[in-house]
Amino acid sequence: MNAARGFPAFAPQHAGARFATSWWGRAWIKAMEDTSLDQKLLRKGRAYAKTGQVGPITVSPGRIAAVTESEYDTVVRVEQLTDAAWERFLDQVAAKAGHLAALLDGDMPHDLVEAAEDAAVPLLPAVGDLEPECSCPDWGHPCPHAAALCYQASWLLDADPFVLLLLRGRGEAELVEALQRRDVPAPAPSAGVPAAEAFAAGVPSLPEPPPFDVSFAPPTLVAGPGVDVAALTVLAASAASRARELLLRGWLPGLTEYQDRVRLAAEHDLDLGPGLDAPVRAWRHGGADGLDALETAWTPPRRELARAQALLEAGWEGERPPEIESWRNRWTLGTVQLRYGRDGRWYPFTERDGRWWPAGPPERDPATLLGRPDDSWS
Template sequence: MSESPSGRFADYGRPRRVDGGLRARSTRGAIGRSWWSRRFLEVLESFALGTRLTRGRSYARAGQVVRLDIAPGAVTAVVQGSRPKPYDVHIGLPAFPAALWERIEAHLAAQAFFSARLLAGDLPAELEEVFAEADAPLFPAGIDELTQRCSCPDFAVPCKHLAATFYLLAEAFDADPFELLHWRGRGRAELLDRLRALRAEATGAPSPGPSHEDGATGEVTAAAAPAVGAARALAGLPPAPIADVADRFWLPPVPLPDRPPSLATGPDLLLRQLGPPAPAIGGPGLVERLRRAYRAFGR
């Protein structure tokens, strides 16, 4: 076909309405509330995808994405366009090999800061630096790392169906930050089980049982959590007056280090504190370009 995408494919008309589609929670303005979802979209925009990405924002907000599935190395979606048959979308990003995940897990488990935040269901911003130091950027470093396919006839990459999937993917990361790590090859339950086991091995505590996910709430819990805090300090002791056990009542659940753990601060700390610049001077894509420049200067 010799006609340009902006000419021929703009004539298909409005997309067909979808009942029960996945609708973006954001109704106006930027999409993405957490640092990890905003970083994901900033990275995409830094690949000069800004104007093409916005083509799919209205699709994402209108609920045109029928299904979105995240698996290690691949995101698949079904998006309803103007034609009767929905389009199949695929976004590939290589999953990290098992050996690399084992090194990263050992690093995370060695620092109480990371273990505590991850076990609490949060992704600290410093996590990105851990992956960068392992020569495994958490986010794609270049557009060529992403495999983008859509069954629609539009030549543009990303087309609005791919773009809508990117936006819904960012909101999926907002809802569950572990989906980002799942895409990279490690699911929530497996990662948390590994961290618990490594922490228990390091502290000499009994290794906890495997986690399971509650089907009703989606919450990951330990099958047999060990006693902690006062329960651990008093475990196995016969009943006694409180005065006789007071010196053991507030024992910490794990041995405390001699000094609090310290984290190296990356050269892009200020960028993480500031909001995205105005579109007139580059928008969110400028933040990612500055971040790469600061890291290069830091080296």
């Protein structure tokens, strides 16, 4: 069976484009990067991948291949699973109905990979598992062309985890057919409680009904066909009682009264007075963390800012990164400002009428925000 799959070449990406947004795609890249001994070659590989220097990609059992820079034949090999390993893997997939559904939905469940590893079936590559080959004269391991192919392969893996399974030896159609022929193992019986013991325990008494003390004027409802006014009045009174209990306990857990006002305005389009336009916008983009990024300046650990600086520089391969005016958790670049939140994400702001305005959802990679087109910020 020829299970090879072909994929068209990726178009050039913007400088801030990210590789591997899925956890299994990141594991693929980590296996390649941890094998490399030359960071300069990896930077070239990222630049080649983003600027469209990789041709159409062919994925087949044990190898992924492409022509790079229009002349070099580049291949990355990975060991295929044995038939016995595939049988153990199919056992793990069939053991839980949600595993196959997740794969078909474009997800690679953590527990499936862990169960496969426990059964001695390595799905994700580790250091040294990826074997690059290239016709270029570079002796790097991997060379920039093989690195570029691996980086672009992470996009394929993000979109379809069956690409990884094909590299390990079997395609989607073959796997689904094998699972359809396989009986799903019966779940192990639970310990349970002996029936005699359960009946001897008797029926426990029900708790006391909750208090029903509502000091509010019920709404005036007009009767209509199929409308039970009395029932709706009771439901309204019950909802008001529960809301009152929440308020007496201190709004929503973990929120101050002010934060809860902003949350209500953001989630229900309420007008709760002047001065809440920017906070409401910040909440819609990032919740309580987004509101904190708007209103609080703080000093992050140096290692976190250094890591962010490295991500920014990596996103501008072949170009000079923009000049940054840095103050505490805020990076200012002209009319754009990025603020590092306590949740580890960067929040974008734009200058408007002399103040900074929340401009979009956050990202963990600041280069991604700076690579967004201006019209994607709102």
